Amino acid sequence: MPANRAIAFDALPGPITAYLTAHRDHDIAAQLDLFAADATVDDDGHTHTGHSAIAAWMNRSAGAYTYTITPLAAEQSGEGDYTVTQQLAGDFPGGIVDLRFRITLRGGLIQHLVIEP
Numbered sequence: 001m002p003a004n005r006a007i008a009f010d011a012l013p014g015p016i017t018a019y020l021t022a023h024r025d026h027d028i029a030a031q032l033d034l035f036a037a038d039a040t041v042d043d044d045g046h047t048h049t050g051h052s053a054i055a056a057w058m059n060r061s062a063g064a065y066t067y068t069i070t071p072l073a074a075e076q077s078g079e080g081d082y083t084v085t086q087q088l089a090g091d092f093p094g095g096i097v098d099l100r101f102r103i104t105l106r107g108g109l110i111q112h113l114v115i116e117p
């Protein structure tokens with residue numbers, strides 16, 4: 001696997017930028033439009049596959065806590081593979097966490113998303 005290479009946020013592909021904006025704005029419909037029909041999301045020890053499961057995960061996640069997002073870093077590790085590190089600060093336990101959003105694109109859509117500390 002190639003080494004991660006730091007990139008500027010404005011160098012991220014359009015679907016990733018659009019997803020991050022929709023995520024920040026809690027716009028579930030806009031987020032879901034950016035996922036392939038058979039996409040998977042791994043978050044908090046659970047895997048969500050397909051639009052229905054991903055939409056349910058987004059709805060649960062969006063209402064759980066109030067938080068702000070600060071982008072920290074972006075990297076590319078291969079063709080279609082990116083990692084964006086963001087800091088979330090809010091009313092969840094601990095109050096602040098840095099999360100890595102590992103995103104794999106296929107055909108201009110998000111095929112796989114892993115969210116982890």
